[in-house]
Amino acid sequence: MSLTLNRKHLDAINHHAERTYPDECCGLLIGRLTETGRVVSEIWTTENTWTQEVADEMGDGLLASKTRRYWIAPQEMLAVMKAARQQGLEIVGIYHSHPDHWAIPSECDRRLAWPQYSYLIVSVVQGKVINAQSWALDDHHQFQSETLHALECPRMRRESLIPNA
Template sequence: MIRLSQEHLQTIRTHAESTYPDECCGIILGYLGNGSKIVVEIMPTENAWNTEAAAEFPGERTAESKKRQYVIAPEVMLKTQREVRDRSLKIIGIFHSHPDHPAIPSECDRLYAWQGYSYIIVSVQNGKAGELESWSLDDHHQFQAEAIENII
């Protein structure tokens, strides 16, 4: 289970709408407590997908595929890891959008996902954020739906 506030959910939705028709992405910061992930902060990031990023991944991906791919720059991830450690927090997940597609993980999402993280996906239909779901990997590297609990 992942626990977050309406404000956190709104930050994700607003970022997703602002980047449409491209995918948005960002980092979920928080801590583990009582068998759930507690979100403290949602950190929108730039979708750094480009020709150089595409070259790191197999298959026929191009810079134009920002509408169907995302990547958070490695230096952003490293800097964030260092900063949150000083605040006694952790990176507990990643969020991204699926423009004009359901909030269901793609095969690419699954292949590059990390065990232990939550993956929140928001569907953006015609520029308007809608369905929002959270997923986590099981022991067989398959996504399973993760309950979302709103906190105040």
């Protein structure tokens, strides 16, 4: 599988990640599922609503800090699902940032992930995006890297984004 979006979307996600640093940003990827992967047609920025109350509900002593966790309010997820469906689209993924960490899913990311989505993680070091990587869950609920493509606008030239590991 792969995740495909246009460069303007990726730039907007990167800007969101830098603007919210040192907290994690988060948002939704809206589009369609195709035979080869998920294709994003728009992004929906959301507020990171992680709180101590959410942490307590999740259990396992998770931290309440937005610098290491994100949470999208369920009512916002539902509203976006409905709005996307009215356009013949669906949520195909979730993006979030990792401030001062690699674009690699955490154990918390894995535990809270849903198998139908791509997870785009943006690494932000000292306030600047350094790379992005997309992940998807396999049949054993483990993250596997997936190919991330950005389409240049307006020529729509395809380029593969390879993380700087």
